[in-house]
Structures are given as C-alpha cells and as structure tokens.
Amino acid sequence: xxxxxxYIANLSIRTKFVIMFIATSMILLFVNTFMYYNINKITxxxxxxxxxxxxxxxxxxxxxxxxxxxxxxxxTKTTDAMEEYYRSEEEFSELIRELxxxxxxxxxxxxxxxxxxxxxxxxxxxxxxxxxxxxRNVEKYKEYYEEAGELYSYLETYLFxxxxxxxxxxxxxxxxxxxxxxxxxxxxxxxxxIIGVFNVLLVALVTGSITRPLLELSEVAGQVAKGNLDVExxxxxxxxxxxxxTTAFNRMIVSIREYIARIxxxxxxERDMKEKELLMEAHLKDAQLKYLQAQINPHFxxxxxxxxxQLAMMESADRTYDYIQNMAAFFRYNIKKDNDVVSLADEIxxxxxxxxxxxxxxxxxxxxxKEVDEKLLHIKVPSMILQPIVENSVNxxxxxxxxxxxxxxxxxREGDRVCIAVTDNGAGIESSRLEEIRTGRAxxxxxxxxxxxxxxxxxxxxxxxxxxxxxxFEIVSEGIGKGTRVCITVPFEDM
Amino acid sequence: xxxxNILESRRALKRLCFLMGLLLAAIFLASMVYxxxxxxxxxxxxxxxxxxxxxxxxxxITDNRKNSFWQSVREGAAExxxxxxxxxxxxxxxxxxxxxxxxxxxxxxxAKVDGIIVEAEESAYMKECIRRADEAGIPVVTALSDSPExxxxxxxxxxxxxxxxxxxxxxxxxxxxxxxxxYRVLVLLDxxxxxxxxxxxxxxxxxxxxxxxxxxxxAVETAQIExxxxxxxxxxxRDIFMQSEQLPDMIVCLNEQNTTCVYQTVVDxxxxxxxxxxxxxxxxTIRSAIEKEIIYATISIDAKQMGKYCVDALxxxxxxxxxxxxxxxxxxxxxxxxxxxxxxxxxxxEDR
Numbered sequence: 140x141x142x143x144x145x146y147i148a149n150l151s152i153r154t155k156f157v158i159m160f161i162a163t164s165m166i167l168l169f170v171n172t173f174m175y176y177n178i179n180k181i182t183x184x185x186x187x188x189x190x191x192x193x194x195x196x197x198x199x200x201x202x203x204x205x206x207x208x209x210x211x212x213x214x215t216k217t218t219d220a221m222e223e224y225y226r227s228e229e230e231f232s233e234l235i236r237e238l239x240x241x242x243x244x245x246x247x248x249x250x251x252x253x254x255x256x257x258x259x260x261x262x263x264x265x266x267x268x269x270x271x272x273x274x275r276n277v278e279k280y281k282e283y284y285e286e287a288g289e290l291y292s293y294l295e296t297y298l299f300x301x302x303x304x305x306x307x308x309x310x311x312x313x314x315x316x317x318x319x320x321x322x323x324x325x326x327x328x329x330x331x332x333i334i335g336v337f338n339v340l341l342v343a344l345v346t347g348s349i350t351r352p353l354l355e356l357s358e359v360a361g362q363v364a365k366g367n368l369d370v371e372x373x374x375x376x377x378x379x380x381x382x383x384x385t386t387a388f389n390r391m392i393v394s395i396r397e398y399i400a401r402i403x404x405x406x407x408x409e410r411d412m413k414e415k416e417l418l419m420e421a422h423l424k425d426a427q428l429k430y431l432q433a434q435i436n437p438h439f440x441x442x443x444x445x446x447x448x449q450l451a452m453m454e455s456a457d458r459t460y461d462y463i464q465n466m467a468a469f470f471r472y473n474i475k476k477d478n479d480v481v482s483l484a485d486e487i488x489x490x491x492x493x494x495x496x497x498x499x500x501x502x503x504x505x506x507x508x509k510e511v512d513e514k515l516l517h518i519k520v521p522s523m524i525l526q527p528i529v530e531n532s533v534n535x536x537x538x539x540x541x542x543x544x545x546x547x548x549x550x551x552r553e554g555d556r557v558c559i560a561v562t563d564n565g566a567g568i569e570s571s572r573l574e575e576i577r578t579g580r581a582x583x584x585x586x587x588x589x590x591x592x593x594x595x596x597x598x599x600x601x602x603x604x605x606x607x608x609x610x611x612f613e614i615v616s617e618g619i620g621k622g623t624r625v626c627i628t629v630p631f632e633d634m
Numbered sequence: 635x636x637x638x639n640i641l642e643s644r645r646a647l648k649r650l651c652f653l654m655g656l657l658l659a660a661i662f663l664a665s666m667v668y669x670x671x672x673x674x675x676x677x678x679x680x681x682x683x684x685x686x687x688x689x690x691x692x693x694x695i696t697d698n699r700k701n702s703f704w705q706s707v708r709e710g711a712a713e714x715x716x717x718x719x720x721x722x723x724x725x726x727x728x729x730x731x732x733x734x735x736x737x738x739x740x741x742x743x744x745a746k747v748d749g750i751i752v753e754a755e756e757s758a759y760m761k762e763c764i765r766r767a768d769e770a771g772i773p774v775v776t777a778l779s780d781s782p783e784x785x786x787x788x789x790x791x792x793x794x795x796x797x798x799x800x801x802x803x804x805x806x807x808x809x810x811x812x813x814x815x816x817y818r819v820l821v822l823l824d825x826x827x828x829x830x831x832x833x834x835x836x837x838x839x840x841x842x843x844x845x846x847x848x849x850x851x852x853a854v855e856t857a858q859i860e861x862x863x864x865x866x867x868x869x870x871x872r873d874i875f876m877q878s879e880q881l882p883d884m885i886v887c888l889n890e891q892n893t894t895c896v897y898q899t900v901v902d903x904x905x906x907x908x909x910x911x912x913x914x915x916x917x918x919t920i921r922s923a924i925e926k927e928i929i930y931a932t933i934s935i936d937a938k939q940m941g942k943y944c945v946d947a948l949x950x951x952x953x954x955x956x957x958x959x960x961x962x963x964x965x966x967x968x969x970x971x972x973x974x975x976x977x978x979x980x981x982x983x984e985d986r
Contacts, residue, residue, distance in 0.1 A: 242689070242691035243686060244721055245685035290740075293741050300728055300730040304728060311679050313676075315679065319668070322668065323665075323669070333654060333657055337655060340650055340654055341651060343647055
C-alpha cells in the first residue's frame with residue numbers, strides 16, 4: 140500500500156491527472172454499469188413474472204378449443220371440426236406435457252400434477268366420445284360427452300384456481316420487485332452523490348499534493364528573496380516536476396551558500412596579506428625613522444669620519460684609523476640598505492663593527508666570540524636584527540657587573556631550522572620581568588643614550604611578519620646574575 | 635505554522651476521502667446484497683424453490699375442510715405419510731369452487747390419485763363413487779363415518795356403540811346432580827347422515843340410561859339438523875331455541891360444528907347453566923368453553939390417530955392387497971376436571 144502510494148507520488152503531474160481522470164471515470168462507469176445491470180435484471184424479471192399466467196391462459200383457451208371442436212363434431216360431424224379437434228388436442232397434450240407430474244408438497248405443483256392427470260383422463264374421454272360418434276353408438280357418445288363436459292368444468296375450475304393462485308403469488312413477487320425498483324432509484328441517487336463528493340475530494344487531494352510542495356517552495360523562496368540564506372531544506376515529497384524543481388532549488392541554495400563562503404574566505408585571506416604587508420612596512424619605517432633620528436645627518440657624519448680616517452692615516456695613528464673605519468662601516472650599513480632583506484653575513488659584520496666600537500669606547504671590556512656555521516651565512520633575514528639584541532646584552536647584561544663580561548654569538552643548524560643565539564654572562568633577568576618581555580608588555584625605558592633606538596619588540600614583530608609565525612624568539616635567564624640567552628629560531632632554506 | 639495547517643487539512647482530506655470510499659463500497663455491497671436477496675425472494679415466490687417430491691399421493695375428502703377436527707386428521711395423516719413417502723392433501727382446499735364430496739371423488743379419480751380417504755355416508759351416490767374409484771384401481775378408506783355396503787377397503791372411525799354408552803354415562807351423571815324429576819335430553823342428529831351409525835349411538839345411549847335405572851327420569855329426544863346446505867345447521871339450532879316453548883335441560887351434539895353452534899347460542903340467549911351441553915370433539919373454542927364451564931363435557935376423538943390409521947390402511951392395502959376392515963380410533967372424555975387435574979391445556983391426549 141505504502142509502496143503504491145510512493146509510486147503514484149513519483150509519477151509526473153500529467154500522468155497523475157490522467158490517472159485521476161481515468162479512476163473517477165472508471166468508478167462512474169462501474170457504478171453505472173452496476174445500476175443498469177440491476178435495472179435490467181429487475182425489468183427482465185418483471186417481464187417474466189406473469190409468463191406463467193399467460194401460459195395457463197393459453198392452456199385454458201386450448202382446452203376450450205378441444206371441448207368446442209368436440210361439441211362441433213358431435214353436432215355436425217364435419218371433417219373441419221374433426222381436424223380442428225385433432226389440432227387442438229395435439230396442442231393441448233403438448234401444453235400439459237410441460238406440467239409437473241410428480242407428487243410434491245408444493246400446492247401449485249400439486250395442482251399442476253392434478254391438472255395434468257385430469258387432462259389426460261379428459262383427452263382419453265374425448266377420444267372415446269369421438270370414437271363412439273364415429274361408430275354411431277349414440278347412447279355411448281352421449282354418456283361420454285356428458286362425462287367429458289363434467290370433467291371439462293372441473294378442469295376449468297382447476298386451471299382457474301391455479302391461475303388465480305399463481306396470479307396472487309406473481310403479484311406479490313411483482314410488488315417485491317417494484318418496491319426494490321424504488322429503492323434502486325434512491326440508492327442510485329445516493330451513490331451518485333457520494334461519488335460526486337468522492338471525486339471532488341480526490342481531485343482536491345491530488346491537486347493538493349501538487350500545490351502543497353509548491354506552497355512550501357514559494358514560502359522558502361520568499362525567505363531567500365528577503366536575504367535569509369539559512370533556510371531549512373525544503374522536503375521533497377515526490378519525484379514529479381515539482382519534486383524536480385524543489386530538488387534543484389535545494390541544490391541551488393546549498394551551492395549559493397558554498398559560493399558565498401568561498402568568497403568570504405578568499406577576501407579574508409587577501410585582507411590578511413595586505414595587513415601584514417602594511418605592518419611590515421610600518422615597522423621598517425619606524426625602525427628607519429628611529430635610526431635617522433639618531434643619526435641626524437649620516438652623510439655629513441661619513442664625510443667627517445672619512446676626513447678623520449685620512450687624518451689618522453697621515454699621522455700614522457693606525458688604531459684611530461681602524462676605529463674610524465669601523466664606525467663609518469657601522470653607520471653606512473644603515474644608510475646603504477634600502478632593501479629590507481639582508482644575509483646573515485651582513486648582520487654579523489654589523490655586529491663585529493659595533494663590538495669593535497664599543498671595545499674602543501670601553502677599552503676592551505667586552506669579550507665577544509662567535510660560533511658560526513659558515514654554511515648558514517647566506518640565510519636571509521630582515522635587517523637590523525642581531526645588532527639590537529647584542530646591544531641589549533651589552534646595555535642590560537654586562538654593563539654594570541664586577542666580573543668579566545662575555546658575549547657569544549652562535550649560529551647553528553638544528554634539523555630543518557636554524558638557531559641564532561646571543562648569550563651573555565651578565566646580570567640576568569628576573570622571571571617576572573622575563574615574562575613581561577616575552578609577552579611584549581615591557582616597554583624599554585626610554586631611549587638609552589647609547590642605543591641606536593631599535594627595541595627588542597620591534598625586532599620580534601618584524602621577525603614575525605617576515606617568517607609568518609614560523610620563527611621563535613626566546614629569552615631565557617636563570618635569574619639575577621646568571622646571564623641571559625636570546626635565541627631566534629628561523630626555518631632553514633637551502634639555496 | 636502554515637505548513638502544519640496545510641498538512642493537517644491534507645490529513646483530514648485524506649481521511650474524508652477514505653471514509654467516502656468506504657461508505658461507497660458499503661452502500662454498493664449492501665445494495666448488491668439487497669437486490670440479490672430481493673430478486674431471489676421474488677423468484678422464490680414464483681418458483682417455490684424448496685419442495686419435496688413424494689412417491690404416493692393420498693387425498694382426504696370431506697365437506698368440513700376448514701374444521702379443526704379434519705385439519706388434525708390431515709396433520710396426523712401427513713405425519714404418518716411423511717415417513718413412507720406419501721403426500722396427503724385436503725382435497726379441494728385450493729379450488730375456487732366449493733365442490734361436494736362426490737364431485738371431489740370424481741376429480742380425485744380423474745386426477746389418478748394413489749388413495750382416497752373420505753368422510754363417507756350411507757348414500758347410494760357415495761357408494762357409486764367408491765365403486766368407480768375401485769374400478770380405477772384407487773383404494774378408498776372411509777373415515778369417521780362409513781359407507782358399509784360400498785367397496786371401500788377399510789373404515790377408520792370410532793365405535794358408535796361405545797360412543798353412545800359414553801354419552802349415556804355423561805347424561806346420567808348430570809341428571810343425578812340436578813336431581814330433577816323429568817330431565818329432558820335433546821340429541822342433535824345430522825340429517826345428512828342417514829343410516830345406522832347415529833341410531834347405534836342413540837340406542838347405546840338409551841341402553842346405558844336404562845342400565846343405570848334412570849329411564850323414568852331422563853327422556854331422550856332427537857332433532858334432525860340440516861347440515862347439507864350452507865349455514866343450515868346454525869339456523870336450525872337457533873330455531874330450536876326460539877321456537878321451543880320449553881327448552882331441553884341438556885343438549886347432546888354429535889359433531890363439532892353443532893357443538894360450537896349450540897355453545898354460542900346458549901351464550902347468546904343467556905341460558906348458561908340452564909341448558910347443559912355435552913359436545914363432540916375439542917377445538918380451541920370448545921376447550922375454552924369447557925374451562926368456562928359452559929360446555930359440561932366433550933367426547934374427543936384422537937383425530938391425528940385417525941389420520942395416521944387412514945394412511946396406514948391405504949399403505950397396507952397397496953402393499954399387500956388386503957387390509958383390516960375396521961380401525962378403532964381412541965376417544966376420550968374431556969371436562970373441567972381434566973383441565974384441573976392435568977393443568978392448562980394439556981388435557982386432550984388423555985385416553986380412556
């Protein structure tokens with residue numbers, strides 16, 4: 140049953156309508172046929188009902204013919220009468236042969252049986268009468284004739300009684316049928332009314348099954364039109380045309396949603412990239428600005444320093460010459476690089492210059508050593524990365540200690556990463572302060588007089604932007620007086 | 635919300651549709667059954683689908699076809715016949731003309747019945763009819779009243795002598811109770827039934843009275859009642875009541891019709907208690923009259939037994955070619971005491 144329902148639901152709308160039309164027509168046709176069949180049957184029976192009476196009347200008529208023709212023959216002795224007698228006698232015998240000859244407990248049948256036997260006796264008697272008349276036995280034929288007349292009257296009575304009894308019963312039967320004819324009228328009216336209602340309901344049901352999904356679809360489509368894409372999937376009830384449309388609509392909603400999500404994602408990515416770029420630029424600009432602020436006029440400073448170097452050479456003061464050369468190299472580094480990305484070798488050279496300058500200044504107090512893997516020197520990093528870290532170590536690590544200060548720069552490969560570490564044996568940092576630096580909350584206290592102005596924060600952020608979160612910036616200290624180690628880990632890129 | 639409404643209305647629609655379909659089918663089926671039934675009913679009326687066939691066909695011929703006595707005879711005969719394949723008809727019942735016994739005899743002979751049970755009489759005409767039946771090879775049994783000199787095969791009836799003695803007994807009993815000097819008894823005879831039957835009853839009655847030494851105080855008179863023509867019996871009984879200067883103290887009836895008539899007349903003329911009735915046979919009317927003590931007593935004949943004996947006699951004759959000449963049917967006396975002793979309505983089977 141469910142299967143059939145499913146099957147019907149999946150038919151196309153046109154087929155559904157055709158089936159519905161055929162079904163209603165078939166019902167009407169069937170009911171009509173049934174009604175006509177019944178009416179026909181009843182009218183046929185109505186025709187049949189009085190047939191037995193007609194037959195009995197015929198029998199009585201033929202019996203009268205027999206009697207009359209016999210009387211006529213007795214009166215006139217003509218051959219015509221004789222022939223007439225034999226004809227009607229023949230007919231009568233034929234008629235009575237159809238009557239019941241068994242003894243039954245049915246009144247009518249019993250009467251038929253009696254009529255049959257009486258008729259046989261009667262015909263025997265008439266036969267004898269005719270015979271006697273032929274033989275001119277006057278006394279005999281008169282006697283027979285009288286007897287036959289008597290029997291004839293009995294037969295007539297019997298036939299009449301049977302006829303009226305049959306008529307009574309036939310009339311009852313007729314009444315039964317005619318009353319059922321009236322019922323038939325009412326039943327057919329009722330059935331037609333019910334079929335009408337049934338058909339209307341059927342049509343409503345079928346059209347409902349078509350319009351209901353359309354209504355649901357239009358409702359959801361209305362919501363989509365208002366901009367609400369987060370609608371529920373419209374249920375598909377059938378696989379007809381509406382079902383196909385609904386499925387397509389559902390698919391469309393899903394793909395629209397997917398498409399919008401994709402666009403949103405790519406937009407976000409683009410925005411991220413742009414932001415990063417801008418930030419990078421901003422930081423660089425910031426660093427350069429700080430540097431420029433510090434070195435008001437580097438060209439003037441260069442020229443001055445070059446003049447100093449020439450003077451030192453002329454006076455054969457080699458140490459002064461070296462000092463001034465280093466200073467010039469240190470400042471030139473910042474001016475010459477208009478590009479942001481430099482190699483590690485450049486950065487190390489800058490640190491060397493810086494340390495030289497400081498050692499001249501502080502008369503060789505700083506012991507700087509390098510453990511550098513030569514193969515890693517080509518690695519590209521943002522400029523001004525190492526110098527600020529080393530400067531930090533000098534300023535906060537070994538400046539105010541009573542023991543000999545040492546700074547070590549090591550560049551080593553660890554798997555697919557490269558570790559750039561600056562280690563000092565200076566003052567160290569307390570753990571709370573360390574935490575502040577890590578999270579970037581610690582603001583370096585003003586611009587120290589000796590600083591070139593680029594803070595650790597700036598370094599951290601630029602590294603971050605450059606490597607896209609793949610680097611790590613680590614500051615480790617075991618406490619006050621135990622030194623500090625700053626370690627930058629960057630991905631190793633084979634050239 | 636909207637969708638829910640639509641779904642609900644759809645479900646209701648579906649249910650309604652289903653209901654309509656069901657209703658349609660029900661009406662359809664009902665009408666189909668109805669018409670089949672009606673057509674069969676009408677056909678049954680015409681064709682009488684159910685009937686049995688029998689080997690033999692006996693007829694009962696009497697003038698009193700409607701009479702409950704003869705109906706009981708027919709019943710008893712039919713019961714006995716049913717076992718041996720015999721159908722018994724009250725002949726002439728279904729005919730539009732009311733033929734007399736002799737005519738019915740002729741018809742029965744012409745209709746070649748297998749046996750005739752007739753309430754005969756001692757007339758020559760009846761004798762002739764019986765002879766013709768015999769000639770046609772149809773055995774005849776006379777019932778209730780005989781045609782002794784005819785060619786009938788057997789007689790089934792009551793012993794008139796015993797009947798007379800029983801009547802005499804009842805007459806004496808009542809007369810003794812009344813203690814009157816001259817007690818007049820009127821016996822209503824059937825004028826149609828000539829011959830010795832009724833005379834034997836009267837003689838036996840008088841003999842009984844004599845034997846009880848009451849012949850001085852009890853006087854028995856007879857009156858002939860014309861039963862032949864229509865309504866004659868009732869009229870002649872009324873005549874007795876209207877014309878007689880002195881009504882008899884007791885009326886004895888020798889058939890059922892007279893008993894009923896006398897009972898009704900006694901009630902109509904307000905003579906209950908003044909005129910005692912001794913009746914014959916027990917119909918519903920007679921039984922209730924006895925209960926009301928309007929009829930003193932009635933002699934009942936076992937009509938069913940009579941019917942049975944008639945059929946037995948015919949069967950035996952057809953089988954063996956001979957049969958006992960006379961079958962005695964049981965009689966019993968019924969009065970108010972019978973009802974009292976055996977309770978309501980169960981008295982009729984009490985044999986003496």
